[in-house]
Amino acid sequence: MLDLKFVRNNPELVQEALQKRGVDITLSEFQEVDARRRELIQEVEQLKSQRNKVSQEVAAKKKAGEDAGEIIAEMKAVSQKIKELDDEVKGLEQRLQEILLGIPNIPHDSVPVGKDDSDNLEVRTWGEPTRFSFDPKPHWEIGEDLDILSFAQGAKITGARFTVYRGLGARLERAVINFMLDLHTREHGYKEIFPPFIVNSDSMIGTGQLPKFAADMFKLEGLDYYLIPTAEVPVTNLHREEILPGEELPIYYAAYSGCFRAEAGAAGRDTRGLIRQHQFNKVELVKFTRPEDSYAELEKLTNNAERVLQLLELPYRVVTLCTGDLGFSSAKTYDIEVWLPSYQAYKEISSCSNFEDFQARRAQIRYRPHPKAKAEYVHTLNGSGLAVGRTVAAILENYQQEDGTVAVPRVLQPYMGGVKVIGK
RNA sequence: GGAGAGAUGGCCGAGUCCGGCUGAAGGCGCUCGCCUCGAAAGCGAGUAGGCAGGAAGCCCCUGCCUCGUGGGUUCGAAUCCCACUCUCUCCGCCA
16 A cells, blocks of 8 residues: 555645556545544544543542542543544544555556556567467367366366366476476575465455455455465565564565465456466565665566576567556566467466555565664565466467477476476 | 463563553663774663654654554553453364
8 A cells, every 4th residue: 555644745646646547536535534533633642641641640649648539530521532532533544544455556657658458568579479380279179188187177076267187287287386486496596485375364455455356366254364366465474564674685585376366357258278267376476675676676576587488488578567457556567478379469477566665565564774774664576487377378389299299398308207298 | 172371672571469650670682882903791872663743854852552453441551351363281183
């Protein structure tokens, strides 16, 4: 969320940012509630100050053996009034909090202004879209033909948008996970984390999934627990309500996790194959940085994710999301899109974002620039490094061969026990 | 799941039974001085966060809030009452 004082002091700037995002929120209620709250606080604090003073007097009188009945009776009324005002202030603060939690982050100046994904800006491409001398198949057909993916079994044992990986398919999924984790931990300097896949609502609020996007999450019945939609949630919340020593920054974490998404609004999109599932695997990269470093760190993080595709030799491009397509909590996002022959298009496989202090403020993650200095909010970043299911889909499609088999990318062969080709 | 113990500042740890200069003793750690060629030891000083005001963006002053969280009792709560959360020990169960 944005800083209360920042919103108070820069309403035009916030309003402008909301407009660029195409979000329809006005700040008039915020301003009313904020002003009323401050007014009441001054009133109630004056009363509390009085009460504190008189309470001292009561203590003194009692000690001296004098009667304090009169002023005690007087304070009874004051205390009653304080209680009433406190309740009112609390109500206003709750409302203020709600309003603030509903305001998205302010896009960075370098983010292009635009309406939707058609206005996203292509930054660079790597490789060429794969060409075939035969008629290529979509990955869901390849997977079923080779008996390494079963959508029917997934649908039977659970439901739509669940998939069973079989044999070398299961092995390939696991190989991709291990390859990515090894790359990021050994070569890119990330510390490996294996988090819980279930978190409480405080964590979901900390990273911005709640309260706005409850409908996209799976909640455990009768409990304050949610299945994580991404490892970003548990990993970023690792340092919730902490003040980190400045010398520990930047912190890099890489985490594998299952990801669970209800995706309330996605019905009818990407209905076939591995692209949009209720459960999928992902290796996530998370960074905590000093504010002045966060944009340089975003470039590095994006490059780290790209490296996976380069080593897998999968063609891709990088786009900067425009203001209208930017995620709620993000100030700037690069999407990495891999070439998918079945879509005849680039398809998102990673999303790398700088949240600046937006998540840090919600989650109360701070650091001390110097041992004596006042604590400030860190900047948090994260990006997929990468989405595993989509990577497998991209491998199957881009590495398919005319005889129906699929070649295994060279870097994955050691992770596949030396298997070079997935065949029948 | 059952029984018991506990949760206090960066850490350890008093205070809770008997509510009143205790935002909190003492110790450790850390920071800055003194000492030293330098270091250690020793000595001295300083060391939580938030909110609202103050012709005040950093500094400073005043007030308010915070002793796991949320309620309650009271003129007044770290201290009394209730609920919840978490941690530890024992038993049961399990991978």
